[in-house]
Amino acid sequence: MIHLAKRVILQTINDKRSVMMILVAPLLILTLIYFLLGNSDYVPTVGVDKSALSNPLVTALEEQDLHVRGITKDEDQDATEYLKDHHDVDAILTLSQSSGMNITMYEPSTKGAKAASEIQAAMASLNPSAKIEMSYVYGTQEQSSFDSLGYVFLALFSFFLVFIISGMALVRERSGGTLERLLMTPIKRGEVILGYTLGYGVFAIIQAILVVLYAIFVLQLSSAGNIGWILLTMVLLAVTAVSFGATISIFASSELQVVQMIPFTIIPQVFFSGLIPLDLIPYHLGNLSYIMPIYYGAAAIKGVMVYGDGFFQIWGYLLGLVIYTCLLYLVNSQALKKFRKI
Template identity: 45%
Template sequence: MLSIIKRILGQMKNDKRSLGLLLFAPLLILTLLFFILGDSNYIPQIAVYDMNEKFVAELENHATVILETEKPEAADYLEANDVDALIWADSAGTHIELLEKNSKSVAALEAIQDTTQALQPTQNELIVDYVYETAGDNQLDSLSYVFLGVISFFFVFILSGMSFVRERFGQTLERMLMTPIRRVDVIGGYTLGYGLLAAVQSVVIILYAVYVLQLQVEGSVALCTFVMILMAFSAVSVGALVSIFANNELQLVQFIPVIIIPQIFFSGLIPIDTIPFGLGNLCYLTPIYYGCTALEMIMIQGKGVVEIWPWLAGSVVFIGVLFLANVTALKKYRRL
């Protein structure tokens, strides 16, 4: 087993293209997502009705202000005029109407909060309402666990699967199976070899996301890294299993719509309980569900090991089941 691990690490050291795919391609995609969905210098447009002139003057330092002489209906007005917020005051407090929770509404709220802080007003409650109630303040922060889990899983699956296919085409696997080596040792060597490389990728992705892109993590970064490593080993095992049934690299790629894309729907991108016909229960058959759910609980909710242990256990069980499935699938090449 150790010789297999050493050989794989040596091969990958000389395979610059595969190392680039493993380490730098995920960073490029995360960077693009950061610029597309992250914070920006966007100046919000805020409609004001029946607010004092001092407030309006200060608000103009933080946003584009639209003065309204009559109070409009927020739902129709905000959507039709591409306005980010509507603000007015009455005896109950200061009312802020927003279309939905996104980066534009966050910018509008920050402008209003900066204005109220600058004026140092008397106690006046801010009443915030959304026309379309959604979750998340910053789109990248609120869905970071999805992007981290899916991107890591996808690239590890591609790398490990194609590497296994190349091993068969080079007849390395066949020659190895002609020796007395056990199938368990073969799968264990490949899984640990590629798994160690995938673990390095997981550490790089987490550190880059947290300390370079500064994605918000409410819980432990180390625990996030551990979850990512478990997902990486799951991806290696899935790639190995699929590659056994693929006759060439093109066939492996053709498995992506069947193996990878459906799992994305169970990553937290869509609430499981909103998926119709009970299809949400299929999430328990996908390794991405366990990893991304654990990442969400750590990164968004700040949970620890005590709260996420069922999902950690699910990932470990999945790795074990896939390992046994791979060992069994090797009977296709040798019955020992």
Template identity: 80%
Template sequence: MIHLAKRVIRQTLNDKRSIMMILVAPLLILTLIYFLLGDSDYVPTVGVNQGAIPESLTTALEEQDLVIADLTDNEVQQAEKYLNDHQGIDAIMESSQDSGMTITMYEPSSKGAKAVNEIQKAVASLNPSAQFTMKYVYGTQEQSTFDSLGYVFLALFSFFLVFIISGMALVRERSGGTLERLLMTPSKRGEVILGYTAGYGVFAILQALLIVLYSIFVLQLSSAGNIGWILLTMVLLAVTAVSFGATISIFSTSELQVVQMIPFTIIPQVFFSGLIPLDLIPYHLGNLSYIMPIYYGAAAIKGVMVYGNGFMEIWGYLAGLITFAILLFLINTRALKKFRQM
């Protein structure tokens, strides 16, 4: 038993990827969580018509941790339209003797919640028993967490599962000698990569279709837009995941090494998929989302499902996924020659 334990320890110490996953990956992920979920210095912006509310309320709002945007009476009354055109405003507050205090937000979010919290503190300092009515341009206060974040899970599950399957399968193909024999034929490296991508892409597309149809028609996940655009986004995301898995497999010699890359390649993307508003992330770390494929897929799906967007609103995200797929194809084609000497 002792000899076996010593052999395992020696093998692990000689495997740099295992050491990185055991010692470095937890610290990296915890540090990332610290930055993403720690205290944010974000200051919400609240729109009010200062001429229509008591001066004491204006003073109380100014004492809170928020920015006040002075709006006209017409802009406040058409709060939903104004928020749709000016997404830099987190909430609009309207006070009237008939309906009381009304707070309108773009959608349920941590930014809106922070704005409401500051407004409530200001009002409570003047009238602790004041009541509020919450309104949203998109979504409702009563919607479940699954309804509000379902688009994120669609993107994550599709990308992650396809990545695992394609990455491990390609490593197995190479370790079994299939890839080497294939490259001895007149087939070009680009054709080999395209062949594998197309082959696994078929199952990735089937999975994407199944996930979307099951979520919407069985689990009743609401969608404000055309389901066709969701399917197109999921298909592009799945194809990108196949190419991403191929990239990781080329630099791995076993299925274990593919798994070892997950903490460095997949888990960080989870935090930038829409679970956390990017402008709440400190030190401008939200900009890292632009180098992560899942962000583009989740953003496009959210645009369709939550906002009812069409092609003209999501084409940039679709172009991002296509760009990633092309870039990964070029990397994979080049890597076959450079790292495997084929």
């Protein structure tokens, strides 16, 4: 028994990837979570028509952890359009004789919740029994977590599952000698990559279409935009996942090693998929989203499902996925040189 335990320990120590996954990966993920979910020094901005509010209330708002921005009477009355044009404003506080106090926010979010909390604290300091109604430009306070974050799960599940299947399958092809024998023929490296991408891409596309249709028509996930743009985004994201899996498989010699790379390649992307507002992440770490394919897919899907965007609003994200896939194709083609016997 002792000898067996020693052999397992020595084998694990000699496997650098296992050591990294056991010792380094948890520290990396915990550090990332600390930065993303730790206390944020973000100060929300609230728009108010100061002429419509009492001086004590304006003073109370300014004493809170808020940026108070003055807006005109017309902007105050059309808060929805104002928030659509001014994304740097997190909420608008309005006062009317019919509905009383109302906080209008762009969408349910961490930033809007913080702004509402500070406004309520200011109101409570003057009138603890005051009631404030809340409304959103997009979404409602009553919607479920699945409705508000469904677009994230569509992107994550599609990308992760396709990545696992394609990455492991390509490693199996190489360990079985199929890839080496194929490269001994006159076929070009680029054609090999395209062949694998198209082959696994077919199943990835079918999965993407099935997931979208099931989520919308069976699970009743609401979508404000055209379902066709969601399908297109999911297809591009699935093809990118195939290429991403092929890239990771090049640096893995077994299926286990593909799994070992998940903490470093997939889990960090989860935090940049829309679960957390990027401008709340300290040290400008939100900019890391631009090197993560899930960000482009999730942002495009959110635009369609939440905001009702069309092609002209999401084309930049779609282009990002296309560029990402092309870059991975070039990387994969070059990496196959080490498997071709000359």
